[in-house]
Amino acid sequence: MLRPVVVGLDGSRESLTAADWAAREALRRGLPLRLVHAADAPAAGGSDLPELSAPRHWARRILRDAMDQINERYPRLYLSAEQIARPAAEALVSAGGAGELLVLGSRAFSGFGGFLAGSVALQTVTRVERPVVLVRADQTVEDEHTPDPEGRPSADTPYRAVVVGVDAVRPAEQVLAFAFESAALRSTPLRAVYAWRLPMVRAVAEAGAHQTEEAAARRALTAALAPWREKFPTVEVVEQAEEGHPAQRLLSAAQDAGLLAVGRPIRPARLGAHTGPVAHAVMHHVRCPVAIVPHE
Template sequence: MLAPVIAGVDGSAESFAAAEWAAREAGRRDRPLLLLHARNWHPRQEGGESAGAARRRLARRVLRQAEERARRACPGVRLSDEQVEGPATAALLHAAEHAELLVLGSRGLSGFTGFLVGSVALGVVAKSASPVVLVRAGEEAGDEHLPAEDGSASDRTGYRDVVLGLDAGDPSDEVIEFAFEAARTRGARLRVLYVWQPPSALELGPGDVALAGRPQQTREWQGFLSAVLQVWRDKYPDVDLVECVPQGKASTALVRAASAAGLLVVGHRLAERPLGPRTGPVTHAVVHHVGCPVAVVPHA
């Protein structure tokens, strides 16, 4: 049985947008879609059986609404739904263990503020062993596509770029493969960014590339990135690949590159940190400030 695309739904506008995006992604991947609602029950809650029945009715209503939206987004999708007891973060993490990917909504804010990511989404991203995609409220099919000739939104044009933020010094096969597959299933261009910063004078040693001028440094990093991606270029010959090695701050460059993208892909190392599982600084920045859907792909 194929692992499903799972969308967590809670009745919010963000979660309904996530359900629609997940339906389209399930269609692209030829995977079933599971809509999951976690009833965030707590032992201290009162009300007995009547309160429990009310929570189940509310969950059923939320799932029906999400199902209607998902079927409109992708009429042919193989769809099922499920209610589980919370806490939501634990329930979603358990579901993600059996998922192709997990799709969640993030509270989007207007202007330059970007995502206001809830504690549930951040907790899932930090600990999930499966890819997690965060989708903002208002995300529509046309947002994934290039604008029509008159500048209007359209879902009949080609797909916008998939952007991959890559650490070329520690490349992850899981992250790279996710990005190439996303580009392949969309017929989209894949834009790979490796953002570098010159070392300080104290870090330089004899023969360091940083002693060269900036153009030569850029060429060196370009060659390094091309070498890292060569095996993937051979594996996915039909994917139009663009390699970029800008100098600067990684989070700033990725936010800028994602402004015209249909999907941003970043990696997240699964490692216990001193204060428990957390997202790294670049991942934390992009999930808060990028407007397009963000795929966070875990790796060892």
């Protein structure tokens, strides 16, 4: 049974933009799209008060309007919708866990061009054990593609590159699998970024330590990517082993990207859920869609 691409809807502009991106991703993957709207369960015994029926009517309208919009734009897409009577984060974690990936909308920080992930989005990202893609409110079809020869936005040009953050010392298979597949589906290059840092004590004590560490970092990145190059021979891979902080290097590499994929380590429940410093940074400052991929 095919896992659907799942998108969370709340009626906002950013969630509708996310639904539009999710529809295109579902078509790229040959998967159905499932629209989900969460609403708290009604009180036991129900109620005949009209003011309590209004939220339920609004929820149905959110789903109906989104379905009409997506059906009109993507008539070949198999589409379903569901209202889940549970708190939003719980509903999205459950629905996202049963999907291939979960897509959520996110507002842009004023003046910074990144993401403002609300409490529901953050709770969801840290708990879903499937990839979660955050899509900002002003994302368009043209933003996925390179500009035309005159520098104008276009939906008919090649896709922008996919960027992935790589820990070459402990490569995460789930993250690399998602990134290579995403690049293959788009027939676009994959830019693999590994940020390394030279301990200050070595820089001071050893002549040539920088060149030695840089060469080792490049070899480690090549080795980490080698099996995935074999699995995806059609994907052009650009390796970037650069000294610096991982978040800063990814922010720079993703400036003209169409999608950025980063990992989120799955921690034991007793340690609590978190996104990790790199994922947290790119969630808040990268303009393109960001895929947070959980991994062991």
